[in-house]
Amino acid sequence: MPENQHEDPFENRFATALRDTGDGFRAGDPAALVTGGQVRGRRKQLLRRTAVLGGITGVALVGVGGTLLLPSDVHDPRRTSAAAGPASTADPSAASPSPAESFSRDDMLRSLKELMPQGTYSEEDAQGTGSTMPPYARLVFDDGEGAAAVGLSVDRMDPGGEPAAQWTTCPDKKIVAYDDCTSATQPDGSRLMLLRGYEYPDRRVDTKWWNAELVTPDGVHxxxxxxxxxxxxxxxxxxxQPPLSAGQLKEVVTADVWKRVAAAMPQSPKPSATGEAPPEGRPSGAIAKTLMGLLPENLKVTGRSGPGGEYAYLVVDDGKGGSLVQINVQAGMSDLAGELFKDAEKLPDGTLVTTQESPGEKAGKDVVMWTADTLRPDGLRVVISAFNTPAQDQDATRDTPALTLAQLREIALSTEWDAGA
Structure with missing residues (x-):
């Protein structure tokens, strides 16, 4: 069930959030698309298997590297391959049910209710395994302590792929604010992440969002x-608080019934040899390393992102305080030209360039974001932003970012990004 973090543009991603499959982003919203580190652009082909759980689910969580997968046409953090469907290397046969087994809408709701504590239910909705979309169940649960929205979805993915690792890895707190998160391998080899966070990264409303993500060795998500x-x-x-404790979230999400649900889902056809495929990105570690090599000599790197997809960030310091720098390097982004680069400068080689000074997207006071966004003729997009704070949800610690707009532009236009793109 794709797209969490939340309604921030970096929320490209956990960045965190990174989570509004059901609502929140608009395809034509420039503010939600301008930040490359938080936005991955429009990727219709990557949303073939997106599970929409209606108004309360559809979580797009920003994971390692802070990639947010946006809903509908607008694609962010974190569900790139997951949204595109199970990879051909996933082997669902280990959980294959009898040929006659299937799960209806009512079966999905009943299965979820059987795992919940005692309480009452309302606003129920579900989808069984007879659709090309992943099955889900959502409802409002009340144990006598207050009504709470609950949503669950089941899908399949390559258990050894990067998306599986991102879904089950706790996000960086520099990108996504949360109270607690654990990620661990279970005795059966499954990876489980339990996160207790907030629906709104800026905490403007104290709506809490608690999430469990499980990927089994057989590719059940x-x-x-x-x-x-x-x-x-x-x-x-x-x-x-939400009604289920961390232990109860684990009990529900690891129940065997969901493996049977996944096994009953229609098998996705293997990708056509001539069909359109999403372009390959480069490892986040390689992006961070390249970025460090392009920084001015007076900047000291005090923090950096871990491995991930097309996104990376650094925290740099020129002696005046920490400054967050984030970058996305994305191939195949030509479809953004008409939306984000309408008034862009066009260089002799056809590269489009825009720069922008804007407020930070998160809750930090007096935070500013300076951005250089570039699109090569071959569709390679490099977008880099710098902030006057080491973390977007913290107050400004300096007057301006450590990199000027001219320096950001120079970095984004470097030919170093062309190699291996």
Missing amino acids: VTLSEWNAPAQKDAPVSRP
Whole structure:
């Protein structure tokens, strides 16, 4: 069930959030698309298997590297390959049910309810395994302490692929604000992440969002989310905490029934040899290393992102305080030319360039973001932003970012990004 973090543009991603499959982003919203580190652009072909759980689910969580997968046409953090469907290397046969087994809408709801504590239910919705979309169940649960939205979806993916690692890795707190997160390998080899965070990164409303992500060795991907309100957004907080504890989230998401649900899903056709495929990105570690080699000599790197997809970040210091720098390097982005580069400068080689000074997207006071966005004729997009704070959700620690707009532009236009793109 793709797209979490939330309604921030970097939220390209956990960045975190990175989570509004059901709502929140608009395909034509320049503010939601301008930040490359938080936006991955439009990727219709990567959303073939996106599970929309209606108004309360559809979580797009920004993972390692902070990639946010946006809903509908607008694609962010984190569900790139996951949204595109299970990879051909996934082997669902280990969990194959009898040929007659299938799960209806009512079966999905019943299976979820059987795993929940005692309580009452309302606003129920679900989808079984008879659709090309992943099955899901969502409802509003009340154990007597207040109504709470709960949503679960099941899908398949390559258990050894990068998307699986991103889904089950705790996000960087520099990108996504949360109270607690654990990620561990279970006795059966499954990877489980349990996160207790917030629906709104800036905490303007105290809606809590707790999430469990499980990927089994057989490629079954189960997502479970809950809120302390009867809806994901635009509903008053109805209880101090979501109803399920971390232990209960784990119990529900690891239940064997979801493996049977995944096995009953229609098998995706193998990719056509001539069909369109998403372009390959480069490892986040390589992006960070290249970026460090392009920095002015007076900058000291004090922090950096871990491995991930097309996104990387550094925290740099010129002696005046930390400054967050984030970058996305994305191939095959020609479809963005008409939307983000309408008034762009066009260089002799056809490269489009825009620069922008804007407020930071998150809650930090007096935070500014300076951005240089470039699009090569071959579709390679390099977009880099710098902030006057070491973390976007912290107050400004300096007057301006450590890199000027001219320096950001120079970095984005470097031929170093062309090699191996």
